[in-house]
Amino acid sequence: MNKGPGVKHRALAAKWIVWTMLLGLHGLGLAQGFFAPLENHPSLVQARLGLEAAQAQLRATLSPVSLQAQGGLSFFEVTPPPGAPTCPNPLNPQCINLPSDGRQVSLGLTFTPFPFGDVSDAANQAALAVEQAALGLRQARTQLEAQAVEAALRVRLAESGLEVARLGQRLAQANLEATKVREGRGAASPSEVRQAEASLRQAALQQTDAERNLVLARQSLADLVGSSSAIPPRLTIPAQGTPPPVRQAELQLAGAQIGFDRTLRGVLPVVQGSYTRNTSDNDSLTLSINSRTLQPSLSYTNQSQGRSAPQDRIVGTLTIGLSANIAFGVVDALEAAQKQVDAARQAVEAARRSSKLQEDLLRASLQTAEQSLANAQKVQSDAERALGEARERERLGLVSPLATLQAELSLAQARLGLLQAELSRTQRLLDLYRFFALPLSEVNP
Incomplete structure (x- = not known):
């Protein structure tokens, strides 16, 4: 059973109020922290202005x-009746003075005590637009915050890459010196020296490239959060939520239902009622209402051509009308609107x-990444142990400093x-956060 337009409007309006409150509280929570500078980013400002x-x-x-205000001016081209006397004195009762122009001014007030009918449809459609814009803002915020976190991690990665490059150059320098010593003893050929x-x-080139990558990574982070050394919060795994494609499909379903209600309402007859009170021969007040919107309206009309007998004896007029516009294709139109609703429901x-x-695939990819991380932690632990052993063997004179330097490079x-x-x-x-359009700052302060 379809819900009435008033019920749907109240539900959509309530959702809009909740969205607005949440976004307001969210903005206050971002006053400080890693994500605060992102509030002035053009993409986020654009989405906020759209909302x-x-x-x-x-x-x-x-x-x-x-x-409402309306005015009009008319000019008449008139011919006096045959045989009517004409004279230059307008005060002569024998003269016939025909008007040369006419003026009319109308002022009206339309009241909307509650949304109903066409007004309810428009309010529901506007509420859907608010939800769509709010969803767009969440997507823009999530995307921007994810970029900032990735930029911060890439800075750390570039710093570690530069450390590896420096150790690689030190090792290459030490290896060159050792090779030259061996050449002096006849144990190495000139080819080995070359x-x-x-x-x-090659190691020097790699270090230069690593330095360049670090500068670019820091610049990218500074462009987003204003600092090249900002530390992002530790991320937690997001819980279940409603993905944007599902929410967008639900909004399209609500829009299709609004279209069906509008089409159905167009078939129903419209009852109109009005009461006009003539306050003078030139002025009148009219109160009217119709069953399509239930919007009472009050209008005042002033016209230069006053009422003449016997109409000037009418003090008030009550008018009740009924109108209907039934086209031959109304059944097909209703069927088409219902099909659109059914199609939108299937799209949801x-x-x-x-x-x-897609969520299952993303969570499976996360598990694989966590396993790789655990393996990388084990590799680092083994490298730390190997470096300690190399230093001990160097202290005992069992290996050369070159072996210890190689162990340091392996650890880096x-x-x-x-x-x-x-x-x-x-x-x-971050793929999961983007999938749910869940801003990182909401769950990772």
Whole structure:
């Protein structure tokens, strides 16, 4: 059974109020913290202005009073009746003075004590636009906050990459020096020296590239949050929610239902009633209402051509009318509107199934990333243990400092691998946040 338009409007208006309150509280919560500078980002400002515009349109639709003004000026080209006397003196009762122009001014007030009929449809449609804009704002906020978190992690990754590059250059330099010593003793060929020099040049290029990557990563983070050293909050796994495709399908279903109600209402006859009170021969007040919107209206009319006998004896007029516009294709129109509702309902079901499958894939990818992270942690632990053993063997004189430097490089590479695994896991988490259009700042203050 279809809900009445008044019930639907109250439900949509209530949702809009909840959205507005949540967004307001959310904005207060972002006064400080990692995500606070993002509030002035152009993409977020654009989405927020879109929401404010939709809210203003809803308020305009629900305006309790509206004013209408209308005026007109007419010019007459007249011919006096045959045989009628003409004279230049307008005060002569024998003269016939015909008007040369006419004026009419109307002022009206239309009241909307509650939304009904066409007004309810417009309010429901405006409320849907508010929800759509609010969803767009959440998507924009989620996307921007996810970019900021990724940028912060890429800074850490670039710093670790630069550390690896520096250790690689130190190792290449030490290897070149050791090779030259061996060459002096006849234990290394000139070709081995050239290879060591080439390795050192390659390591220097890698360090320069790592420094450049770090500068770019810090600049990207600073462009978003205003600081190149900002630390993002630790993310938690988001719980279940309503994905945007499902919510958009639900909004389209609500819009299709509004269209069906509008089509059905167009078939119903409209009862109109009005009462006109003549306050003078030139002025009148009219109170009217119709069954399509239940909006009472009060209008005042002044016209330069006053009423003449016997109409000037009428003090008030009550008018009751009935109108109906039934086209031959009304049955087909109703069927088409119902089909659109049914199609939108099926689209909601399809969106739910597709979103459930996509969510399962995203959570499976997150589990894989967590396993890779655990493995990277084990690799780093093994590298730390290997470095300790290398230092002890160097202290005992069992290995050269070159072996210890190689162990330090392996540990730095393991740390880089761990950061890469953390970035991969974070990206899988961010995919879930984007999937639900869930701003990170709501659950990760």
